[in-house]
Amino acid sequence: MLEFFKVTDLASVFKNAEAFTPVDAETVPLPESCGRVLAETISADRDLPEFLRATMDGYAVKASATFGASDGSPAYLTVKGTVSMGQTPTFSIAHGEVCRISTGGMLPEGTDSVVMIEHTEMLDDTTIEVYRSVAPGQHVVEVGEDFRRGQVILEAGQYLRPQETGLLAAFGQQSVRVFRRPTIAIISTGDEVVPIDSTPVQGQIRDVNSYSLSGQVLAAGGIPVRYGIVRDNYEALYATCRDALTGSDMILLSGGSSVGVRDFTIDVLTQLPDSRILVHGISISPGKPTILANTQKKAVWGLPGHVVSAMVVFKVVVQPFIEHVAGLSPSQRQAFRIPARLSRNIGSAQGRTDFIRVRLTRDNDEYRAEPILGKSGLLNTMVMADGLIEIDVNTEGLDAGAEVAVIPL
Amino acid sequence: MLEFFKVTDLASVFKNAEAFTPVDAETVPLPESCGRVLAETISADRDLPEFLRATMDGYAVKASATFGASDGSPAYLTVKGTVSMGQTPTFSIAHGEVCRISTGGMLPEGTDSVVMIEHTEMLDDTTIEVYRSVAPGQHVVEVGEDFRRGQVILEAGQYLRPQETGLLAAFGQQSVRVFRRPTIAIISTGDEVVPIDSTPVQGQIRDVNSYSLSGQVLAAGGIPVRYGIVRDNYEALYATCRDALTGSDMILLSGGSSVGVRDFTIDVLTQLPDSRILVHGISISPGKPTILANTQKKAVWGLPGHVVSAMVVFKVVVQPFIEHVAGLSPSQRQAFRIPARLSRNIGSAQGRTDFIRVRLTRDNDEYRAEPILGKSGLLNTMVMADGLIEIDVNTEGLDAGAEVAVIPL
Numbered sequence: 001m002l003e004f005f006k007v008t009d010l011a012s013v014f015k016n017a018e019a020f021t022p023v024d025a026e027t028v029p030l031p032e033s034c035g036r037v038l039a040e041t042i043s044a045d046r047d048l049p050e051f052l053r054a055t056m057d058g059y060a061v062k063a064s065a066t067f068g069a070s071d072g073s074p075a076y077l078t079v080k081g082t083v084s085m086g087q088t089p090t091f092s093i094a095h096g097e098v099c100r101i102s103t104g105g106m107l108p109e110g111t112d113s114v115v116m117i118e119h120t121e122m123l124d125d126t127t128i129e130v131y132r133s134v135a136p137g138q139h140v141v142e143v144g145e146d147f148r149r150g151q152v153i154l155e156a157g158q159y160l161r162p163q164e165t166g167l168l169a170a171f172g173q174q175s176v177r178v179f180r181r182p183t184i185a186i187i188s189t190g191d192e193v194v195p196i197d198s199t200p201v202q203g204q205i206r207d208v209n210s211y212s213l214s215g216q217v218l219a220a221g222g223i224p225v226r227y228g229i230v231r232d233n234y235e236a237l238y239a240t241c242r243d244a245l246t247g248s249d250m251i252l253l254s255g256g257s258s259v260g261v262r263d264f265t266i267d268v269l270t271q272l273p274d275s276r277i278l279v280h281g282i283s284i285s286p287g288k289p290t291i292l293a294n295t296q297k298k299a300v301w302g303l304p305g306h307v308v309s310a311m312v313v314f315k316v317v318v319q320p321f322i323e324h325v326a327g328l329s330p331s332q333r334q335a336f337r338i339p340a341r342l343s344r345n346i347g348s349a350q351g352r353t354d355f356i357r358v359r360l361t362r363d364n365d366e367y368r369a370e371p372i373l374g375k376s377g378l379l380n381t382m383v384m385a386d387g388l389i390e391i392d393v394n395t396e397g398l399d400a401g402a403e404v405a406v407i408p409l
Numbered sequence: 410m411l412e413f414f415k416v417t418d419l420a421s422v423f424k425n426a427e428a429f430t431p432v433d434a435e436t437v438p439l440p441e442s443c444g445r446v447l448a449e450t451i452s453a454d455r456d457l458p459e460f461l462r463a464t465m466d467g468y469a470v471k472a473s474a475t476f477g478a479s480d481g482s483p484a485y486l487t488v489k490g491t492v493s494m495g496q497t498p499t500f501s502i503a504h505g506e507v508c509r510i511s512t513g514g515m516l517p518e519g520t521d522s523v524v525m526i527e528h529t530e531m532l533d534d535t536t537i538e539v540y541r542s543v544a545p546g547q548h549v550v551e552v553g554e555d556f557r558r559g560q561v562i563l564e565a566g567q568y569l570r571p572q573e574t575g576l577l578a579a580f581g582q583q584s585v586r587v588f589r590r591p592t593i594a595i596i597s598t599g600d601e602v603v604p605i606d607s608t609p610v611q612g613q614i615r616d617v618n619s620y621s622l623s624g625q626v627l628a629a630g631g632i633p634v635r636y637g638i639v640r641d642n643y644e645a646l647y648a649t650c651r652d653a654l655t656g657s658d659m660i661l662l663s664g665g666s667s668v669g670v671r672d673f674t675i676d677v678l679t680q681l682p683d684s685r686i687l688v689h690g691i692s693i694s695p696g697k698p699t700i701l702a703n704t705q706k707k708a709v710w711g712l713p714g715h716v717v718s719a720m721v722v723f724k725v726v727v728q729p730f731i732e733h734v735a736g737l738s739p740s741q742r743q744a745f746r747i748p749a750r751l752s753r754n755i756g757s758a759q760g761r762t763d764f765i766r767v768r769l770t771r772d773n774d775e776y777r778a779e780p781i782l783g784k785s786g787l788l789n790t791m792v793m794a795d796g797l798i799e800i801d802v803n804t805e806g807l808d809a810g811a812e813v814a815v816i817p818l
């Protein structure tokens with residue numbers, strides 16, 4: 001009655017990612033680059049900064065003029081004017097002279113450092129006492145100290161955070177080549193699933209997966225496109241998949257928990273043009289019945305119908321594929337996991353990788369990961385959860401106090 | 410020459426947050442609710458699920474009919490049809506009978522559990538052998554087991570992740586009341602700052618802060634509005650602030666590192682109608698010269714001009730204010746910090762809170778936090794950094810190997 005399939009282990013599933021081509025690039029205005037993936041490698045076209053720049057308010061000076069200065073034996077120096085912000089100084093400074101300068105100002109010729117205003121006293125309009133010596137280069141940023149002309153500043157495949165967007169601004173990039181955000185089609189299946197604006201009768205449930213998966217796609221950097229609910233019907237599923245393939249970079253089918261839909265899904269993914277099933281079952285829990293096909297070089301997933309299983313599979317299996325397709329370089333793909341200590345023993349079957357929902361609580365300087373009990377189909381366990389812990393395929397369980405690495409949800 | 414101001418400690422700065430009113434609410438379609446802050450408390454208008462639901466493929470049965478069943482002594486049960494997905498069963502099941510059911514199906518009257526298909530064998534069209542007993546409630550979700558009618562499912566002030574959006578879908582919320590995303594005005598000041606489409610001459614720098622702060626505002630859930638660069642001029646700064654106040658919920662001024670602009674900023678924030686300076690200097694590094702005013706009940710910040718200082722102050726000081734104004738409840742405001750071990754000794758001055766940029770590397774099961782050296786004005790230190798560690802006001806420094814909690818950047 002049931003097809004018994006040979007499950008694939010998680011590591012082998014991930015090896016399929018390289019089969020799918022990253023999306024192409026587009027040009028966006030700089031302010032829209034934040035949160036995107038850079039599609040070009042960018043080099044510095046100039047030094048940053050391009051001039052010797054003060055990092056303190058005070059007096060620009062040749063450091064050697066202050067050597068030996070102390071409270072008891074100050075250096076007396078002549079003030080030769082003020083550096084105007086944003087202007088190239090029109091004068092130069094001789095030994096024994098200084099000029100007033102503000103943070104960010106350009107040091108004039110003849111100076112190499114800044115005496116902080118706190119270490120000086122004005123004697124009259126043109127003379128100051130300096131109580132502290134400075135070293136050459138003190139309280140200044142050297143030419144090219146931040147970035148040198150010709151240096152690679154950002155590489156293709158890098159995720160752009162606010163500081164990288166700032167860096168692009170510093171080099172005058174008004175627009176930037178980024179990878180297009182991949183479009184991810186979301187299709188719910190199952191005769192028991194009704195749209196959220198329906199009132200379900202006994203035996204029906206509302207279409208939760210279309211919305212929870214949309215949220216996950218957005219959080220993973222994709223653009224979700226909802227195709228709604230497809231009935232347990234081969235022709236309908238085939239037609240919807242065919243439509244979705246033309247407009248998307250990946251397809252997420254969810255549902256098919258009933259035998260009929262599961263069979264249809266397999267049939268459709270086998271019979272679509274240029275389509276091949278790569279994975280039919282993964283040795284993970286929850287999420288074992290997950291299907292992956294390569295259809296016209298696009299990943300098509302058959303996710304479990306259970307909301308929780310579908311969300312867990314998305315997080316731990318699908319998301320790395322989206323990140324690959326989105327152009328992220330491998331070093332950028334792994335989000336930080338939060339080290340924590342397990343609050344209680346948990347068992348696990350050998351031969352599969354278990355993902356356990358946990359709540360995080362602070363326990364002095366560390367986090368305590370408290371497993372959330374409850375049947376895997378219950379949405380409330382996901383609402384209570386802060387993250388997931390992974391119990392390795394070769395581990396029979398973990399003891400209370402074990403160090404775990406929590407995947408944030 | 411310089412105004413010497415009395416700095417405020419960080420904890421006292423945060424006490425000002427409550428003075429600012431959270432933004433009002435708006436209604437958005439459910440798919441746009443993800444990443445937003447809920448503005449209403451929502452209760453379950455029905456049980457979830459509303460019917461006894463199978464979590465496995467198999468046979469719905471009264472558990473007592475399987476008691477004592479084993480491989481050696483199977484129970485023989487009569488198959489009375491199939492539950493159709495999405496339909497209320499039209500038949501009931503007597504003792505000694507079963508019906509076929511798929512995961513997600515509704516159990517018919519007279520049954521309380523599901524025998525997994527793997528633990529059965531078909532003898533003929535109407536008879537199965539059952540090799541394993543089940544307990545009442547096994548492989549089913551009870552009525553209301555996920556959420557009970559009347560129960561509060563989500564509270565106002567909660568951040569909506571994909572699972573909360575899914576939960577709202579389960580309860581048929583096609584649209585949802587969320588707090589408006591706060592609009593944050595960004596104004597750069599300083600005669601040395603030029604727009605990013607200009608080629609700076611010696612002494613000038615491009616306006617980085619407008620873009621790095623925009624990115625941070627977006628990441629914090631706000632809507633950045635850039636007002637561009639204002640020259641070192643009281644009237645210009647006053648006029649721009651006045652304009653920005655009408656259209657925004659908060660203002661970020663950055664720059665003013667020169668003495669002139671700092672004075673103008675203080676004057677403008679003092680002289681705008683209904684405006685009062687709350688904080689003039691914070692005992693943190695970087696970021697000491699930060700200013701906070703309450704202007705017409707909106708927070709107006711004077712941030713340092715240094716890109717790095719401005720970003721650090723945003724992350725550790727401004728962001729909690731944005732989260733408050735955005736309606737996030739206090740329990741939702743603190744992002745997780747990543748526990749790590751410090752790779753080397755770092756010193757710190759007592760009497761101020763230091764924020765040190767660190768890079769995170771994996772070291773077996775834990776993270777190693779490696780301080781990034783380099784002058785605080787250098788953008789490259791932020792590009793290399795994965796996060797910040799906080800060195801408390803009463804601590805003189807931390808030793809290599811110390812446990813630290815990294816604020817992700």
